[in-house]
Amino acid sequence: MPRPAGFDRLQQAQMPLRDALRGVSRIAEATESALEPAARLLPDPIRAPFHHALKSMGKVGNRLTKTSVSSQQIKRASCFLTGADRSETALMDCVVSFAHGWDSLTREGPCREEAISETLLSELFARQPMQPEPVGAEQAAQILVAIDRSGAIARMPSLAPAFDATAHALVLIAIATWLLTDRAETREGEESLLALAYALVRATCKEPHETLQDKTRLKTVLTDWADHL
Amino acid sequence: MSQATSISETSNVPLHKSAQRLRWFVDAFQKQVAETEAQTGNLFALDTAAMTEAFAEWMRAFEAQKPLHDEDKPAYVGFAAGLMLSNLIRFNPARVADIATDADSAKPAYFWPEGYLYVSFCLNVRGMILEKDYRAEQHPNSALEELRTWWSFRENARENVSSAIAYLDLFAGDEPKWNMPELFHSHSGGRSSLPSQNHASIRTRISEQ
Numbered sequence: 520m521p522r523p524a525g526f527d528r529l530q531q532a533q534m535p536l537r538d539a540l541r542g543v544s545r546i547a548e549a550t551e552s553a554l555e556p557a558a559r560l561l562p563d564p565i566r567a568p569f570h571h572a573l574k575s576m577g578k579v580g581n582r583l584t585k586t587s588v589s590s591q592q593i594k595r596a597s598c599f600l601t602g603a604d605r606s607e608t609a610l611m612d613c614v615v616s617f618a619h620g621w622d623s624l625t626r627e628g629p630c631r632e633e634a635i636s637e638t639l640l641s642e643l644f645a646r647q648p649m650q651p652e653p654v655g656a657e658q659a660a661q662i663l664v665a666i667d668r669s670g671a672i673a674r675m676p677s678l679a680p681a682f683d684a685t686a687h688a689l690v691l692i693a694i695a696t697w698l699l700t701d702r703a704e705t706r707e708g709e710e711s712l713l714a715l716a717y718a719l720v721r722a723t724c725k726e727p728h729e730t731l732q733d734k735t736r737l738k739t740v741l742t743d744w745a746d747h748l
Numbered sequence: 749m750s751q752a753t754s755i756s757e758t759s760n761v762p763l764h765k766s767a768q769r770l771r772w773f774v775d776a777f778q779k780q781v782a783e784t785e786a787q788t789g790n791l792f793a794l795d796t797a798a799m800t801e802a803f804a805e806w807m808r809a810f811e812a813q814k815p816l817h818d819e820d821k822p823a824y825v826g827f828a829a830g831l832m833l834s835n836l837i838r839f840n841p842a843r844v845a846d847i848a849t850d851a852d853s854a855k856p857a858y859f860w861p862e863g864y865l866y867v868s869f870c871l872n873v874r875g876m877i878l879e880k881d882y883r884a885e886q887h888p889n890s891a892l893e894e895l896r897t898w899w900s901f902r903e904n905a906r907e908n909v910s911s912a913i914a915y916l917d918l919f920a921g922d923e924p925k926w927n928m929p930e931l932f933h934s935h936s937g938g939r940s941s942l943p944s945q946n947h948a949s950i951r952t953r954i955s956e957q
Contacts (some may be wrong), residue, residue, distance in 0.1 A: 703771075712771060718797060719770050722804035747807055748770050 538636045541622075588612075588619045590706050597698045602650050602658035613698075614641045620694035621672065623710070624717050629686035632674050639671040656699060656745070660737040663695050667731050688727035692741070693717040699745035716748055764825060764877045768810070773803050780869040781842060788857045789848025792865065798841035806835045813932045820934050822882045826922055827932045829874035830913030834930070836866040838909045856898045863902055867892075870916055887921040 588596075596616035598604035614637050621635040643665055650658055666672065667688070674682050697716035703709045720727070723744065730736055766772045777799060781792050809831050815824050844861040851858040875886035891897040897918070904911040914924035925933060 715770050715774065715800070718800040719804060722797075722800045723807075747768060 537618075538634075538638050541634045541636075588616050590702070590709060592616060593698070593709055594702055597702065599644075600659045600662060600695065600698050601655045602652070605649050610644050611641065613644060616698060617666075617694055620697060620713055621690065623713060624690050624693060630683060630690055633672055633682075633687065635672045636670075639669065640666070643669050643671055656738045656741040657734075659695050659699055659741055660734045663691055663731065663737060663741075664734050667691060684728040688731040689721055689724060690717065691731060692724060692727060692737070692744075693720040695741055696720055696744045696748060699741055700748040712748065716744075719744055719748055763880045764821075767873060767877060768807070770800065770803050774799060776873065777841075777869060780872065781865065784857075784865045784868055788861070788864075789850070790844055790857065790861045791846040792842040792861070793845040795841045795843070798839045802832075802835040802839035802841055805839070806832050809835070809930075815932065815934055817934070820932075822878060822884055823935055824932060825877050825882065826874060826917060826920060827913065829870045829920075830916040830929065832873070833866055833870040833916045834905075834909045834912040836869070837863065837905050837912050842866075854895055856893065856895065859895060859898055860902050863898070863905070867916065867919060871920060874916070874920060889919055889921045892919045 592612040593616050595604055595606075595609045596613040599606075599609035599613040617640060618635050618637050625631055625633065644662065647662055647665060672687070672691070693713075693716045696719065697709075697713045700712065700716070703712045724730060724740065730740060767776075774796070778794070781794060785791055806828075810828050813824075813827075815821060840862060842862055842865055847858060847861065853859050857864045871886070871888065871892075878884040878886055897915075901912070901915045904915070910930040911926075913929040914926050917924040917929075
């Protein structure tokens with residue numbers, strides 16, 4: 520029986536499991552905040568275990584989904600994003616690097632209710648038409664627009680806060696800016712660079728949501744910001 | 749004024765190119781803060797978001813007036829350093845958290861600690877780029893130590909932050925352009941684009957005091 524497209528990728532790296540845990544952890548964190556006013560009405564003996572249970576779910580989920588990305592993987596992810604490396608390995612490295620970027624920038628900050636699915640992202644990347652020659656930010660812009668139009672990063676069902684299109688776009692553009700810039704010398708340096716990419720995009724991008732809809736504009740700003748990061 | 753020699757880096761990339769990157773700017777600025785703290789005893793609290801805002805705004809202004817001719821590039825280094833100073837003053841990413849116990853407010857470092865830090869940074873970067881990339885030397889003016897000049901600098905910068913560009917020229921030993929300091933004057937007859945800012949000339953000049 521022929522394997523469905525993408526079967527090999529799904530077998531790798533326990534992506535579906537990480538996706539599920541990521542969802543559980545985000546729901547647990549958001550549920551705790553959402554139920555905080557009601558939880559105050561609970562008697563102490565019940566309230567403490569309730570908080571403890573949700574906190575544990577959130578922590579365990581965060582720990583288990585924390586993607587470990589090496590400098591080499593980030594480098595290959597960058598090459599995939601520019602079209603310079605179209606190998607399966609580079610594709611997978613781009614998936615985990617994107618997931619790492621999303622988790623790092625949103626865990627304590629914006630878009631906490633949105634979770635990234637590595638499984639959907641890998642399928643999306645595999646479907647992307649690749650340019651015949653490496654084209655730098657043009658390929659990256661095409662991929663970013665495709666991510667935005669897909670359900671690979673989405674708000675968890677049943678979570679109350681409204682979708683923040685601006686914050687969503689800022690984080691996505693920041694991750695692409697980070698991956699497109701010259702690599703840092705150390706792994707720790709990559710984390711600083713990711714945070715700086717977000718700060719730079721936030722300070723510079725006036726219409727993030729509109730920018731994310733426009734491939735030509737996106738290509739220009741990604742090139743510019745990656746150069747200045 | 750402290751010479752932040754550690755700002756410099758050893759890569760093969762020309763310094764004026766490295767300085768156009770946020771990662772270099774943040775690293776160099778943090779080193780300058782550490783050196784100024786060690787030199788003065790003042791302590792600063794850094795705001796990374798404000799630092800990034802200052803850099804982003806500087807980058808926009810820098811790109812808007814970039815000269816077309818090579819012969820203008822050394823002069824543009826001085827102008828760009830002034831632009832950086834005006835944006836640092838505007839966004840104020842370092843706030844003094846503790847003044848040295850033996851602070852003498854007649855000295856610029858204690859009279860205006862943040863301004864002193866920003867001027868130190870911009871002069872150091874300016875001097876290093878001129879030296880490393882253009883084989884030119886910077887000869888700071890004695891006004892750098894004069895409280896009267898610093899008083900005038902602070903008052904003018906509060907009123908029109910672009911005046912900082914002219915003051916940095918003065919401190920660096922160059923001829924300041926008091927009228928429309930935010931506009932780069934090409935030496936080669938090339939274009940000077942007009943930024944969309946207030947072009948009012950500086951009301952109180954040092955020479956008028």
